[in-house]
Amino acid sequence: xxxxxxxxHDVAREAGVSIATVSRALAGSTTVAxxxxxxxxxxxxxLGYEPNRAARALVTGRxxxxxxxxxxxxxxxxxxxxxxxxxxxxxxxxxxIIADTDEDVDREREVLGQLAADVDRMILASPxxxxxDLLALAARSRIVLxxxxxxxxxxxxxxxxxxxxQAVGHLLALGHTRIGYAGGPATSWSDAERRAGLTVxxxxxxxxxxxxxxxxxxxxxxxxxxxxxxxxxxxxxGVTAVLVFxxxxxxxxxxxxxxxxxxxxxxxxxxxxxxxxxxxxxxxALTTVAVPAQRMGAAAVDLLLAEVPPEGAAARVPExxxxxxxxxxxVRRSTAQVPRG
Amino acid sequence: xxxxxxxxHDVAREAGVSIATVSRALAGSTTVAxxxxxxxxxxxxxLGYEPNRAARALVTGRxxxxxxxxxxxxxxxxxxxxxxxxxxxxxxxxxxIIADTDEDVDREREVLGQLAADVDRMILASPxxxxxDLLALAARSRIVLxxxxxxxxxxxxxxxxxxxxQAVGHLLALGHTRIGYAGGPATSWSDAERRAGLTVxxxxxxxxxxxxxxxxxxxxxxxxxxxxxxxxxxxxxGVTAVLVFxxxxxxxxxxxxxxxxxxxxxxxxxxxxxxxxxxxxxxxALTTVAVPAQRMGAAAVDLLLAEVPPEGAAARVPExxxxxxxxxxxVRRSTAQVPRG
DNA sequence: TTGAAAGCGCTAACAT
DNA sequence: ATGTTAGCGCTTTCAA
Numbered sequence: 001x002x003x004x005x006x007x008x009h010d011v012a013r014e015a016g017v018s019i020a021t022v023s024r025a026l027a028g029s030t031t032v033a034x035x036x037x038x039x040x041x042x043x044x045x046x047l048g049y050e051p052n053r054a055a056r057a058l059v060t061g062r063x064x065x066x067x068x069x070x071x072x073x074x075x076x077x078x079x080x081x082x083x084x085x086x087x088x089x090x091x092x093x094x095x096x097i098i099a100d101t102d103e104d105v106d107r108e109r110e111v112l113g114q115l116a117a118d119v120d121r122m123i124l125a126s127p128x129x130x131x132x133d134l135l136a137l138a139a140r141s142r143i144v145l146x147x148x149x150x151x152x153x154x155x156x157x158x159x160x161x162x163x164x165x166q167a168v169g170h171l172l173a174l175g176h177t178r179i180g181y182a183g184g185p186a187t188s189w190s191d192a193e194r195r196a197g198l199t200v201x202x203x204x205x206x207x208x209x210x211x212x213x214x215x216x217x218x219x220x221x222x223x224x225x226x227x228x229x230x231x232x233x234x235x236x237x238g239v240t241a242v243l244v245f246x247x248x249x250x251x252x253x254x255x256x257x258x259x260x261x262x263x264x265x266x267x268x269x270x271x272x273x274x275x276x277x278x279x280x281x282x283x284x285a286l287t288t289v290a291v292p293a294q295r296m297g298a299a300a301v302d303l304l305l306a307e308v309p310p311e312g313a314a315a316r317v318p319e320x321x322x323x324x325x326x327x328x329x330x331v332r333r334s335t336a337q338v339p340r341g
Numbered sequence: 342x343x344x345x346x347x348x349x350h351d352v353a354r355e356a357g358v359s360i361a362t363v364s365r366a367l368a369g370s371t372t373v374a375x376x377x378x379x380x381x382x383x384x385x386x387x388l389g390y391e392p393n394r395a396a397r398a399l400v401t402g403r404x405x406x407x408x409x410x411x412x413x414x415x416x417x418x419x420x421x422x423x424x425x426x427x428x429x430x431x432x433x434x435x436x437x438i439i440a441d442t443d444e445d446v447d448r449e450r451e452v453l454g455q456l457a458a459d460v461d462r463m464i465l466a467s468p469x470x471x472x473x474d475l476l477a478l479a480a481r482s483r484i485v486l487x488x489x490x491x492x493x494x495x496x497x498x499x500x501x502x503x504x505x506x507q508a509v510g511h512l513l514a515l516g517h518t519r520i521g522y523a524g525g526p527a528t529s530w531s532d533a534e535r536r537a538g539l540t541v542x543x544x545x546x547x548x549x550x551x552x553x554x555x556x557x558x559x560x561x562x563x564x565x566x567x568x569x570x571x572x573x574x575x576x577x578x579g580v581t582a583v584l585v586f587x588x589x590x591x592x593x594x595x596x597x598x599x600x601x602x603x604x605x606x607x608x609x610x611x612x613x614x615x616x617x618x619x620x621x622x623x624x625x626a627l628t629t630v631a632v633p634a635q636r637m638g639a640a641a642v643d644l645l646l647a648e649v650p651p652e653g654a655a656a657r658v659p660e661x662x663x664x665x666x667x668x669x670x671x672v673r674r675s676t677a678q679v680p681r682g
Numbered sequence: 683t684t685g686a687a688a689g690c691g692c693t694a695a696c697a698t
Numbered sequence: 699a700t701g702t703t704a705g706c707g708c709t710t711t712c713a714a
Contacts, residue, residue, distance in 0.1 A: 005481070007706095007707060007708090008707065008708065009707085017684075017685085018684070018685045018686075019685090019707090019708080019709095020684075020685060020686075020687095020709080020710080021683085021684060021685075023708065023709060023710085024683095024684090024709090024710095027709085031683065031684085032683070032684085033683060033684085036683080036684085048454070050454060050455070050457065050458035051458065051707080051708075052399070052458065052459075052706085052707050052708070053395075053458060053459040054394075054395045054396075054398035054399040054404065054459070054706085054707080054708090055395075055399050055690090055706070055707035055708040055709090056707080056708055056709075057395035057690095057708095058393070058395040058396050058399050058690050058691065058692085058706090058707080058708075058709095059689080059690050059707080059708050059709045059710080060690085060708085060709070061690070063395070064459065065438070072424075073420050073421075073423055073424040073427065074417070074420050074421055074424055074618060076415065076417065076420070079414050079415050079417075079420040080414075080415055082414055082439070083413075083414040083415055083441055086414065086439060086440065086441055087441065090440065090452070090455065095438050095440075095455075095456075095459060096438065096439060096440070097406070097436050097437065097438055097439075098423070098427060098437060098438075098439045099427065099431065099436075099437070100424055100427055100428065111431070114431065114436075115436075117391055117394070118394045118405065118436060224618075224622055251619065251622045252622065254622075254624070255622045255624065255626075258624050277415060277565075278592065278619050281565055281592045281593065281595075281596050282623070282624070283595070283596065283599050283623070283624050285596075348690095348691060348692085349691065349692065350691080358700075358701085359700065359701045359702075360691090360692080360693095360701090361693080361694085361700070361701060361702075361703090362699085362700055362701075364692070364693060364694085365693090365699095365700085368693085372699060372700085373699070373700085374699060374700085377699080377700085392691085392692075393690085393691050393692070395690085395691080395692090396690070396691035396692040396693090396706090397691080397692055397693075398692095398706095399690090399691080399692075399693095399706045399707065399708090400691080400692050400693045400694080400705080400706050401692085401693065401694095401706085402706070683714105684713100684714085685712105685713085685714080686711105686712090686713080686714095687710100687711090687712085687713100688709105688710090688711080688712100689708100689709095689710095689711105690707105690708090690709090691706105692705105692706090693704105693705095693706090694703100694704090694705095695702105695703090695704085695705105696701105696702085696703080696704095697700100697701080697702070697703095698699100698700080698701075698702090
């Protein structure tokens, strides 16, 4: 009795049935007598039986795992995506394989190659890869995109344009007319969407004969360090408010503004994007566009599982939710009326 | 020929050898003639052969993946652990399976059971499970603990006592004599270690005839919400400084102190633990004991792989580093001399 | 409603 | 140095 591993044979013996019946009973087959099924389940539980995934995968030809490729696990937005994804994957009786690309295209390519070898379903969050590469991948594996859209490939995206519209509306209502935009990486699909939303929002405002100038502060790496540079630029440009690509950038920007003695919100209003958990805890608490990261991760899983349901009894496949998730501006302390000047 | 999946049989036929020879040649066995091995490799490449991981895992009984069980992916400390772990695992040619337990014992048990089924090597970060359960698990799978120690089970831990010693020394040097300790969950091994370190540090100080009182503020859930309660307690107890179990708690505490109008560091000094990335970006920047989370995650992988090297040619197994990693106090703006009173 | 038996693709004895 | 063969634990026909 050195081996502690319980197999289907042990359960069969314990329940006094054949292994085929155990397999059927645990898979929830209707062709098993209720009493038998019950006995099997009880035996399995008593023995602490866990089906061997490798064996199951081998015979069904379909893996039990779902991959997630994200740019940076240390970015709270993506940790939240990962958390939501992971929870949903586990609830479906599958396992989540998470891979971090360090915000690097080459690393991403490498990771994608490795992952494709042992997973046939994956979720790519904000991939940097070219459209063509993504399309090629989609042809071989089932993939779902997060924060990126591509014809023919299922995706979950945030309503970026609407988020920017809300943010700009808020700033305009506070009287700001000279607003800086600190953008994300030039290759970012989300950034492109947000910039487009910005244009639309501004045009609408101008159509009402109202004045507003958007100052493009440039493209920054989406970490706090980028925010530092953005802060100096914002001060130099004389804007009274800054719209920031994401909260990570905003964090660095806020810190630098403090160092430079520029009070937030008295002298400068700041609006972030994402609403990462720490945003509300800052001093001043950050006004930001809340993106339901966990929900997006979960929604991507639903989308992935909707077409090709997984094996196994534990599998529950929820209906896929909306693909464009709504976002909502959280007004907090980092924004205020434009300073009288 | 509808199926596009290449198996070892296809390669064998193409190379004109048996499947056993293909297996051996591809595994780099020395008992294969160089010419044959070459022919096999060429055939495999030509056909685009990728060994089926499920089949390999089934027969070897050893998987290609390493599991990581953590309390909360949204806690930046653990995202960092996960990032370090994941990078190292991938570098070794394996895949990382990450599972989140939501800081819940029952959920942890469930996750452990599921994970143990498809992984035979795992890393448990700050597990809440009882010693006996952990020992039982260690008997069946290869496990490495992070932030927990148990006789006979390999572990990577932070030098908690030394961290507390540094923190207390810093506070005492600033003249604080009434210091609060806001602890983590009662079941936390790290918290126990930190409390023990606290006692030692205080005793040493008293042995020099110096005065100091440690006020136990209680045990808190390690999220920002717990910090709010701790803040009120700290104020009520009239301490001039608070030592906090971790940065997440400190975040909530800082926010609440601000709301209550207690200035940090003028009226109250605060020291955190972990040095999560956001700690330095706060206003005031948080003085905290830096724990190298990524390095701990990587070290745990090294420890795990050191004894039973993984399958496959791509595997590289680094030497395990030290098991107790040093920590270092980062003095920032949240601590100052005791207020004159 | 249940059982017997045939593999899934691979590795590891055991032969040769 | 290479081939034959026996499973790994499971799902799924096919019979009974």
